[in-house]
Amino acid sequence: MANFDIQHIKNVVLVGHTGSGKTTLIESMLFDAGSITRRGSIIDKNTVGDYTEIEHEKQKTLFSKLINTKWKDYKINLLDTPGFDDFAGEIIGAMRVADCGLMLLNATMGVEVGTDIIWEYTDQYKLPMLLAVNHLDNEKADFDKTVRQAKAHFGNNVVVVQYPVNQGEKFDTIIDVLNMVCYKYPAEGGKPEKIAIPDSERERANTLHQELIETIAGNDETLMERFFEKGELNEDEMKLGLHHSLIKHEIFPIFCVSAKSNMGCGRIMSFIDNVCPSAYEMPKQKTIDDKEIQCSEKERTSIFIYKTLSEPHVGDLSFFKVLSGKIKVGDELTNENTGQVERINQLFEVEGNKKTSVNELVAGDIGATLKLKDTHINNTLHEKGFPIEIIPIDFPHPNLTIAVEGTKKGEEEKLSMALHQLVEEDPTIKVEVSPELKQTLIHCHGELHLSVIKWKLENAFKLSVEFKTPRIPYRETIRKSAETIYRHKKQSGGAGQFAEVSMKIEPWYEGIEEPTGYSIRGKEEIDLPWGGKLVYYNCIVGGAIDARFHPSILKGIMDKMQQGPLTGSYVRDVRVIVFDGKMHSVDSNDMAFKTAGMMAFKENFHNADPLLLEPFHHLKVHAPEELTGSIMSNMQTHRAVVEGMDSEGHFTVITGHIPYAESHKFSSDLRSLTQGRARFEMEFSHYEPVPFEMQKNLVEHFKDEDEVE
The missing domain is CATH 3.30.230.10 (Ribosomal Protein S5; domain 2)
Structure with a gap:
C-alpha cells in the first residue's frame, strides 16, 4: 500500500451490540474499496475480521481487529470490535486509538442494552460518532422507531442524514438529506444510481434537510449567522459544520445501510474520508504529567501500545498507534514504563490476519510490530531523550471469579505460563494465586469471557483444566x-x-x-x-x-x-x-x-462463642427499568440486601450488598433473567456473621475434611 501522510489517514472503530452487523459491514466496505474481490460471511467462516478458530466456532466477534483499506486517496484503518460487554477491554482498547466511531443499530431491535453500555465509553472518550441503522432489508425493520430510541438514549443532537424509502425485504432506496439526492441500488448492491428525490418524498426530505441544517447551525456560531442571513447552508458549509461538531462530540449523524446486501456502505466510506476527523485534528493526547503531545510528523517519535497478541507460527505482535513523528524499521525506542530499549525490526499494516511489511508509519497511523522484548499493553515507547508516558487505558474491573486447576499432574508450570500469556493479551483478566484459599483464581468479565478463556487453555495451550467455584475467604x-x-x-x-x-x-x-x-x-x-x-x-x-x-x-x-x-x-x-x-x-x-x-x-x-464471618460485596446493577422488579426479587433469594434504586442515563441502577458466596450464582441468574440486558459491578465492602445453620454446616464440613486428611 502507498505511503499516506497524516492528513490522509482516518481511524474508525466499529461498535454496536452483538448481531448489529459490524463484521459484515466491514466486508462490504472492503469490497467497495477493492481490497477484496469477494465478500465473506460469518456463516461461511471466511470474513476478514473473524478469522480465529473460536470465532468461527461461536460465530461471533470476540476480539478487536485492525483492518486497513484505501478509499479515494485516503487510508482508512477500521477497527472491528465485539458486541458483548464481557469483552469491554477489547472495545475500549480499540476506542482509545480511534479518531471516530461508527455505531451500528439493528433496525429490528432498536437501541439494545449493549449499545447503551458502549455509548458510555464513547462519552468517556468524547469520540466523534456516526450512527448507521443496519438490517433495513429485514421484514421487521423499523427505521423511525430506531431513530426515536437513538434520540431518547443519546440526545437530540442525533440527526438524520439518510432515511430509507422502502425498508423491508424489498429495500433498495435511500434518500440522503445532506446532499439531497436519492440512491437507488441494484439487487446485488454496490454502486447506486443517483436519481432525483421522488415527489412523494420531497416534503419529508425537505423537512429533514432543514432539521439537519438547524442542528448544524445550532452548534456553530459562524454558521448560525450565515443561516440567519441566507436561510440556508450549502453542502460544503454543512459538511464543515458536521466536521467541527463531530470533533466536539456534539452531533451524531444517522446513516442507512444494509451490510448484508451491500447497500449504503460506500456512502459511509465517502463521508468518513470527506467529513470525519483525522488524528491531528482531534484534541491532543495527554501524558501522565498533563503535557500535550502534538500529533505531527515533524515531532519526535512516540508510539502507544493498545493491544498485544500471540499468533501461532508468527510470534508476539504489538499493535500501536503512532502518537508523533515517524516510526521506521531499524529505530530504537525506549519503553518509558520498563526502561527497555526496543529495536523495531519489522513494521506491518494489518488487514485481519494478513500483514503487509512497510518501512515506516507516520503520526496518526495504526500498525503492528513483532517480538518486542519487554513491552506490554498501555506502554509508551519514544525516542531516546524524549521521555513521555501517555495516560493509560483504564480497563474495567472484573466481576466474575472462578478457580482453575489442571487435571493432569506435572502441568502446573505449563498452566501458569498459559495464564500469564492470557493476562498479557487481555488486561481485563486478573490471575491470583491465593495462599489463603489454596486455589488459583481467574477474575474475568462474565460467563462468555470465561468460556473463551477455557477454550484458549484447552485448544491453544493444549491443557486439560477444570473450573470450580472458588472457596470463600471466611473470617x-x-x-x-x-x-x-x-x-x-x-x-x-x-x-x-x-x-x-x-x-x-x-x-x-x-x-x-x-x-x-x-x-x-x-x-x-x-x-x-x-x-x-x-x-x-x-x-x-x-x-x-x-x-x-x-x-x-x-x-x-x-x-x-x-x-x-x-x-x-x-x-x-x-x-x-x-x-x-x-x-x-x-x-x-x-x-x-x-x-x-x-x-x-x-x-x-x-x-x-466462636463466630464465622463472610465477605459481603457492594453490588451495583445496571438494568432496563422494566426488569428491576424481577432483579430485586432474585437478589433477595441470594441473601442480598437492596439499599437503593436510582436512574443513571437510560438505566435503572440498583445498589445493595450481597454475600460473596452468592455472587457466582447471582451472575448466572442475572444473565438468564435479563437475556444479557443487565450488567453489574462488585467490590468488597465488609464482613458479616454467617447465619447460624450455615455456620454449623460449614464447621461440620471442615471437621469431615480434616478427618479425611
Whole structure:
C-alpha cells in the first residue's frame, strides 16, 4: 500500500451490540474499496475480521481487529470490535486509538442494552460518532422507531442524514438529506444510481434537510449567522459544520445501510474520508504529567501500545498507534514504563490476519510490530531523550471469579505460563494465586469471557483444566472471653518437651479499654495482613515463664490464627492475655512453648462463642427499568440486601450488598433473567456473621475434611 501522510489517514472503530452487523459491514466496505474481490460471511467462516478458530466456532466477534483499506486517496484503518460487554477491554482498547466511531443499530431491535453500555465509553472518550441503522432489508425493520430510541438514549443532537424509502425485504432506496439526492441500488448492491428525490418524498426530505441544517447551525456560531442571513447552508458549509461538531462530540449523524446486501456502505466510506476527523485534528493526547503531545510528523517519535497478541507460527505482535513523528524499521525506542530499549525490526499494516511489511508509519497511523522484548499493553515507547508516558487505558474491573486447576499432574508450570500469556493479551483478566484459599483464581468479565478463556487453555495451550467455584475467604472471631491452662508435656527418649501456659482470650474492638486485674509487662498490637488485629499482652509475674519464650507463644498463636479452629479460615480481632505458666529447666524450649501457645489459643477459641464471618460485596446493577422488579426479587433469594434504586442515563441502577458466596450464582441468574440486558459491578465492602445453620454446616464440613486428611 502507498505511503499516506497524516492528513490522509482516518481511524474508525466499529461498535454496536452483538448481531448489529459490524463484521459484515466491514466486508462490504472492503469490497467497495477493492481490497477484496469477494465478500465473506460469518456463516461461511471466511470474513476478514473473524478469522480465529473460536470465532468461527461461536460465530461471533470476540476480539478487536485492525483492518486497513484505501478509499479515494485516503487510508482508512477500521477497527472491528465485539458486541458483548464481557469483552469491554477489547472495545475500549480499540476506542482509545480511534479518531471516530461508527455505531451500528439493528433496525429490528432498536437501541439494545449493549449499545447503551458502549455509548458510555464513547462519552468517556468524547469520540466523534456516526450512527448507521443496519438490517433495513429485514421484514421487521423499523427505521423511525430506531431513530426515536437513538434520540431518547443519546440526545437530540442525533440527526438524520439518510432515511430509507422502502425498508423491508424489498429495500433498495435511500434518500440522503445532506446532499439531497436519492440512491437507488441494484439487487446485488454496490454502486447506486443517483436519481432525483421522488415527489412523494420531497416534503419529508425537505423537512429533514432543514432539521439537519438547524442542528448544524445550532452548534456553530459562524454558521448560525450565515443561516440567519441566507436561510440556508450549502453542502460544503454543512459538511464543515458536521466536521467541527463531530470533533466536539456534539452531533451524531444517522446513516442507512444494509451490510448484508451491500447497500449504503460506500456512502459511509465517502463521508468518513470527506467529513470525519483525522488524528491531528482531534484534541491532543495527554501524558501522565498533563503535557500535550502534538500529533505531527515533524515531532519526535512516540508510539502507544493498545493491544498485544500471540499468533501461532508468527510470534508476539504489538499493535500501536503512532502518537508523533515517524516510526521506521531499524529505530530504537525506549519503553518509558520498563526502561527497555526496543529495536523495531519489522513494521506491518494489518488487514485481519494478513500483514503487509512497510518501512515506516507516520503520526496518526495504526500498525503492528513483532517480538518486542519487554513491552506490554498501555506502554509508551519514544525516542531516546524524549521521555513521555501517555495516560493509560483504564480497563474495567472484573466481576466474575472462578478457580482453575489442571487435571493432569506435572502441568502446573505449563498452566501458569498459559495464564500469564492470557493476562498479557487481555488486561481485563486478573490471575491470583491465593495462599489463603489454596486455589488459583481467574477474575474475568462474565460467563462468555470465561468460556473463551477455557477454550484458549484447552485448544491453544493444549491443557486439560477444570473450573470450580472458588472457596470463600471466611473470617473467624469470638464473641466472649475464655481462659484455660494448657500443659504441653512430651517424653519419648532423649530430651523432653515441657511448657504450661495460662491464657485468656477476649474479643477486640476499636476503643476497648485495657484489661484490668493483670500486671501488664508488655503489649504487642499486630495489624493482621488479612484485616483486623491481634493484641498480645505479657502479664507474667515472678518469672513463671522466661521472657525469651514469649515470641514462641505468640508464634504458636499466629500459626493457629492463619488456620482458624472453626473452618481453617483466618482469625481476626482477638486479644490474648498470657498471665501465668510453668517451665522446666531442662525440657522447656521454643518448640514446647509454641505448641502450648497454639493449643491454649485453640482450646480457648472453641469456648469463646466462636463466630464465622463472610465477605459481603457492594453490588451495583445496571438494568432496563422494566426488569428491576424481577432483579430485586432474585437478589433477595441470594441473601442480598437492596439499599437503593436510582436512574443513571437510560438505566435503572440498583445498589445493595450481597454475600460473596452468592455472587457466582447471582451472575448466572442475572444473565438468564435479563437475556444479557443487565450488567453489574462488585467490590468488597465488609464482613458479616454467617447465619447460624450455615455456620454449623460449614464447621461440620471442615471437621469431615480434616478427618479425611
